[in-house]
Amino acid sequence: MANTEASLKEAMTSIEGTLGVALVDYTSGMALGTLGGGKDFNLEVAAAGNTDVVRAKLRTMEHLGLQDEIEDVLITLGGQYHLIRLLKARGSNGLFLYLVLDKGRANLAMARHQLKRIEAELEV
Amino acid sequence: MRTAPAPVTALSPMLQRLADERATGALMRDRGTLYLAEGQVVHAESPATPGIDVLLTTGGGLHRDGWWEAVARAGAGQRVGRYLVDSGRVPGGALELCHLGALYDAAFFALAPTRTPARFRYGVSHWIGPVRPVPVDAVQRETLRRRELLERIWPDAAGDSAPLVRTARPVDAPVPPARRRVLDLVNGVRTASDIAQELGRPAFHVLVGLRRLAAAGLVEAVRELPAATAPGRVALPEVTADPDVALLRRLRDALEAL
Numbered sequence: 001m002a003n004t005e006a007s008l009k010e011a012m013t014s015i016e017g018t019l020g021v022a023l024v025d026y027t028s029g030m031a032l033g034t035l036g037g038g039k040d041f042n043l044e045v046a047a048a049g050n051t052d053v054v055r056a057k058l059r060t061m062e063h064l065g066l067q068d069e070i071e072d073v074l075i076t077l078g079g080q081y082h083l084i085r086l087l088k089a090r091g092s093n094g095l096f097l098y099l100v101l102d103k104g105r106a107n108l109a110m111a112r113h114q115l116k117r118i119e120a121e122l123e124v
Numbered sequence: 125m126r127t128a129p130a131p132v133t134a135l136s137p138m139l140q141r142l143a144d145e146r147a148t149g150a151l152m153r154d155r156g157t158l159y160l161a162e163g164q165v166v167h168a169e170s171p172a173t174p175g176i177d178v179l180l181t182t183g184g185g186l187h188r189d190g191w192w193e194a195v196a197r198a199g200a201g202q203r204v205g206r207y208l209v210d211s212g213r214v215p216g217g218a219l220e221l222c223h224l225g226a227l228y229d230a231a232f233f234a235l236a237p238t239r240t241p242a243r244f245r246y247g248v249s250h251w252i253g254p255v256r257p258v259p260v261d262a263v264q265r266e267t268l269r270r271r272e273l274l275e276r277i278w279p280d281a282a283g284d285s286a287p288l289v290r291t292a293r294p295v296d297a298p299v300p301p302a303r304r305r306v307l308d309l310v311n312g313v314r315t316a317s318d319i320a321q322e323l324g325r326p327a328f329h330v331l332v333g334l335r336r337l338a339a340a341g342l343v344e345a346v347r348e349l350p351a352a353t354a355p356g357r358v359a360l361p362e363v364t365a366d367p368d369v370a371l372l373r374r375l376r377d378a379l380e381a382l
Contacts, residue, residue, distance in 0.1 A: 003216045004224075004256070025225060027302075027329040029273060030266055032224050048269065062298045094302075094329075095221065122217045 007122045008035040011099060015114045017106030019080070022098045026051040032095070041100065050084060050098055072112065079103050085115050087122070135235055135264045138242050143260035150248040156234025159250045164257035167223075167250040168230035172317045173327035176226040176252065182324025186214055195251070203253040223255040228266050229326035235267045270328060278335040286345035287313050288334065293341045306333040310343055 004023055011021040012035050020036030022043045029048035037043035057070060073084040081101040097119060101111055139151060139158065146163035156170030169175060180186040190213045198207035205223065208214040214222075274281070289312040299307060309319045316334055320327035337343040 004220050007217065023221075027332055028228075028270060028326075030228060030269075032221055048273075058300065062300055 004033040004122070005035075007118050008033050010121070011097070011115065011118050012036055014118075015099065015101070015106075015111050017102040017104070017111070018099060019102055020046075020100040022047045024048075024051065024096050024098055025094055026054050026096055027094050036100070043098075043100075046082075046100070047098055050082075050096075054084060054086070054096060072115070074108075077103070081106055081108060081111070083111060083115060085112075085119060087119055135267060136242065138244065139235075139260055139264070142244060147244070147246065148249065149244055149246040150250075151234075151242055151244050153234050153242045154238035154240040155236050156230050158231060158234055158263075159248070160260075161249065161254070161257060164259055165227065165231065165263050166254065166257050167252055168227045168234055168263075169250075170230040170233035170327075172233040173226075173229050174321050174324055175230075176223055178321065178324050179222050179226055179326065180208075180214065180219075198253070199251045201253075202249055202251045204251055205253045205255045220256050223252070224258070225326055227258060228263065228270075229328045231263045232267050232270050232328050235264070274331060274335055277332065278339040280338065282345040283334055283338055283343065284316055284331055286348075287315055288319075288343055289346050291341055291344055295342060297340070299337075299340075299342075302329075303333040303336060306330055307337055307342060310337075312346060 008021050008023060012018050018036065020034065020038075020041060020043050022031045022034040022037075024031050024047040029051040031044045031047035034043040034047070037046075053073065053075075054070070057073065061068065061070075069088070070086050072086070075082040075084075080103055081099075083099040083101065085097045085099070087095040087097065097115060099111065099115060101108075136151075136153075142149075142151065142160055143163045148161050148163075149159075151158040151160060155172060156168060158165055159167040159169075174182075177191050181188050181191055186208070190208075194204050194207045194211070194213065198204045205219055209216045209219055274284075288310045290307070290310050305323060306319055309322055314322070316330050317327055319334075320330040323330065334343060
C-alpha cells in the first residue's frame with residue numbers, strides 16, 4: 001500500500017532517466033507532491049501549466065463527441081520527454097502523474113509501462 | 125478589479141510567526157481554522173467547504189458507517205486517519221490525497237482576507253491525527269496561487285459567496301461533465317459552498333467551475349434585492365467586531381437562570 005511519497009520515490013528511482021515527477025490535481029492545478037526538478041526546473045509551475053494541457057485535450061474530445069478517456073499524453077522536446085498519466089481509480093477523480101524524462105537516457109516504452117504500474121500501486 | 129499579488133508574508137503575519145516559533149495548536153480565523161504541529165500545518169477546516177468526512181464518504185468510496193465507527197474508536201485517541209488505513213477501510217494513498225486536498229481547500233478559505241483578528245490556542249490538536257504535515261510556506265504559496273487562478277479565469281468574486289442563478293443565455297458549447305453537475309445545482313438559492321456540500325467536492329474546485337461558467341455567461345450572482353422589496357425579512361444589525369461583553373454575560377446568566 002504505497003503512499004504519495006513512496007510512489008513518487010519509486011517513479012524517481014525505478015524509471016530510468018527520470019528528472020522529476022509530480023502528482024497533480026488538475027482542477028486546481030496544485031501539485032500534491034513533487035520529487036526531483038530543481039532550480040532550473042520548477043515542478044510546481046510545470047504542474048500548474050500542464051493542467052491546461054489536460055484540460056484543452058479533454059475539451060477537444062468533448063467538442064468532437066468522443067466518448068473515451070485519456071490514458072496518457074506524451075510531449076517530446078529536443079532533450080526531454082514529458083509524460084502525463086491520468087489516474088483512473090475510484091476516488092482519484094482529476095489527478096494526473098507528471099513525469100519528466102531525459103531523452104538520452106530514457107526508454108519510453110518502459111517508462112510508460114512502469115508509470116502504469118506505479119499508478120496501480122498508488123491505490124487511489 | 126485586479127490587484128498585484130501580495131508578498132507571501134502579507135497573507136497572515138501571525139501564521140508566519142507561529143511557523144517560525146514551531147508552535148502547536150489551532151489558529152482560528154474568521155472563515156476557518158488551521159491546525160499546526162511544530163510549526164507545520166497538519167489539518168484545516170472551514171465552514172465554506174466540505175470536510176474530509178464528506179469528501180471520503182461521497183467521493184472516496186468510504187461508507188458513512190465506516191467513517192463514524194472510525195471516529196468512535198479512534199477519535200478520542202486522535203488517530204482517526206491511522207485507524208481508517210489500518211482497518212483497511214481507506215488505502216493509505218487515498219487518505220493522504222484526500223486529506224491534502226481537504227487541507228489546502230480549507231486553508232484557502234481560512235486564509236481569506238478578513239478584518240476580524242485571528243486567535244491561536246496553544247496545544248490544541250485535531251482528532252484526525254497525523255496524516256501528512258505541510259510547511260506553512262507551501263500553504264501560503266498555494267493559497268495565493270489559487271487566488272490568482274480564480275482571478276485569471278473570471279475577475280469577479282461576486283459569485284463566490286452569494287446565491288447563484290442561471291442566466292437566460294442558452295448553453296451553446298458543450299459543458300464538461302464535472303462542470304455540468306455544478307451548473308445543474310444552480311437554482312437561485314444555493315451558494316458555491318452549498319453546491320460543494322451537495323456534490324461532496326472541494327469548494328475551491330466548485331469555485332473554479334463556477335468562475336468558468338460565469339465567464340461563459342451561464343451563471344451569475346443573485347443581485348441583492350433592496351430592503352423595501354424583500355418584505356418579511358428582519359434586518360439584523362451588522363455583527364460588530366467589538367461585542368458588548370457585559371451585556372452578553374448578563375444574557376448568558378439570564379438564560380442559565382431560566
